[in-house]
Amino acid sequence: MTAVDQLHPELDHPTSAPNGTGQSYRGLAGVPLSLEPLNRKDFTSDQEVRWCPGCGDYAVLAAFQGFMPELGIKRENTVIVSGIGCSSRFPYYVDTYGLHSIHGRATAIATGVATAREDVAVFVITGDGDALSIGGNHLIHVLRRNVNVTILLFNNRIYGLTKGQYSPTSEIGKITKSTPMGSLDNPFNPISLALGAEATFVARTIDSDRKHLTSVLKAAVAHRGSSLVEIYQNCPIFNDGAFDAIKDPATSADAIIPLTHGEPIRFGVDGHLGVVRDQQTGAFSVVEVGEVGEDALAVHDAHLADPSFAFALSRLTDAGVLHRAPIGIFRDVEASTYDDLARDQVALAASLGNDEDALQTMINGGDTWTVH
Ligand SMILES: Cc1ncc(C[n+]2csc(CCOP(=O)(O)OP(=O)(O)O)c2C)c(N)n1
Numbered sequence: 370m371t372a373v374d375q376l377h378p379e380l381d382h383p384t385s386a387p388n389g390t391g392q393s394y395r396g397l398a399g400v401p402l403s404l405e406p407l408n409r410k411d412f413t414s415d416q417e418v419r420w421c422p423g424c425g426d427y428a429v430l431a432a433f434q435g436f437m438p439e440l441g442i443k444r445e446n447t448v449i450v451s452g453i454g455c456s457s458r459f460p461y462y463v464d465t466y467g468l469h470s471i472h473g474r475a476t477a478i479a480t481g482v483a484t485a486r487e488d489v490a491v492f493v494i495t496g497d498g499d500a501l502s503i504g505g506n507h508l509i510h511v512l513r514r515n516v517n518v519t520i521l522l523f524n525n526r527i528y529g530l531t532k533g534q535y536s537p538t539s540e541i542g543k544i545t546k547s548t549p550m551g552s553l554d555n556p557f558n559p560i561s562l563a564l565g566a567e568a569t570f571v572a573r574t575i576d577s578d579r580k581h582l583t584s585v586l587k588a589a590v591a592h593r594g595s596s597l598v599e600i601y602q603n604c605p606i607f608n609d610g611a612f613d614a615i616k617d618p619a620t621s622a623d624a625i626i627p628l629t630h631g632e633p634i635r636f637g638v639d640g641h642l643g644v645v646r647d648q649q650t651g652a653f654s655v656v657e658v659g660e661v662g663e664d665a666l667a668v669h670d671a672h673l674a675d676p677s678f679a680f681a682l683s684r685l686t687d688a689g690v691l692h693r694a695p696i697g698i699f700r701d702v703e704a705s706t707y708d709d710l711a712r713d714q715v716a717l718a719a720s721l722g723n724d725e726d727a728l729q730t731m732i733n734g735g736d737t738w739t740v741h
């Protein structure tokens with residue numbers, strides 16, 4: 370970092386908004402601000418985008434390149450780490466540092482980057498196969514550790530790159546080349562999984578809703594700690610129409626359960642539907658507002674310390690073919706991040722004195738024995 374660098378000041382000034390957007394980005398505290406204003410073109414690389422025509426990945430890329438300049442950070446202090454899959458080609462197309470890494474390991478590599486470099490904004494791009502099959506283990510650990518990274522999970526409910534095998538988010542009975550008689554296993558709900566790992570920021574959005582996608586991504590970056598954003602992403606080649614119910618203007622009003630912190634959960638044409646909570650079981654269900662009355666509706670609270678409320682909400686998502694799903698920010702709570710704590714611990718250890726022989730002392734320590 371050079372002497373002229375200015376840092377995102379949000380840790381000291383939680384309400385400041387250095388980029389004039391009115392949003393505070395605590396997740397970027399420590400990342401140097403760009404000296405020049407940047408625009409969308411600055412975040413567009415010279416690489417030819419190689420996704421199929423109509424792929425939902427294009428819309429996410431466009432939204433990402435559109436909001437990055439607003440963050441005000443230096444491009445060279447941004448790293449995008451991806452795994453393997455169609456979606457994982459993403460880092461090629463954004464003109465920042467990037468790693469198209471190893472299948473399922475993007476979250477592990479991102480943990481290293483975020484811990485070693487406080488001055489870097491770290492994004493993870495992953496697919497439902499990459500994050501939840503081979504990378505399932507790494508995903509839950511990055512979330513429980515609360516490493517300061519923003520994870521974009523492109524969920525098209527299929528393996529796209531390898532030409533259409535079922536994935537851990539495909540509905541039971543999915544007929545694919547690898548499951549010609551229909552898949553047998555229960556799918557993951559990525560939001561439930563993340564909340565089970567007590568992730569501190571968990572949200573869901575839709576590739577085709579640019580405004581919502583952008584607002585959720587901004588909130589995810591503003592959050593300090595692990596942010597998991599599930600993006601419903603259409604794969605027109607191998608799983609076309611998986612999210613039609615929530616995308617089709619004819620059905621979307623009754624299909625999208627919108628989550629807005631502090632507001633009653635109400636939706637449907639003319640707001641005729643709502644969500645209530647069973648006091649005994651804690652489970653949520655969808656009801657006709659006319660039958661229960663407005664006052665009975667649950668009010669969304671994304672800031673509860675206990676993730677149970679958000680988890681119960683996530684269960685309103687159809688596990689089978691999707692007809693209805695909550696969309697928005699399920700959980701957004703403050704907690705210490707692994708990388709901040711690790712840096713503090715290293716600084717403390719260094720302040721206690723420079724024992725150059727510490728490693729040798731440990732090796733020679735009490736727990737050694739001679740083998741004859
Ligand atoms: C170790 C290893 N195992 C398997 C593969 C094959 N493979 C590549 S991408 C992929 C799944 C991609 O699916 P997803 O993460 O959903 O991404 P999408 O292509 O749908 O965006 C698999 C199984 C691989 N590249 N490396």
Ligand code: SF4
Pocket residue numbers: 419420421423424425426455456525529530603604605606607
């Ligand atoms: S196979 Fe599907 S996910 Fe992959 S680029 Fe083509 S449309 Fe997109």
Ligand SMILES: [Mg+2]
Pocket residue numbers: 454496497498523524525526527528529536
């Ligand atoms: Mg996929």
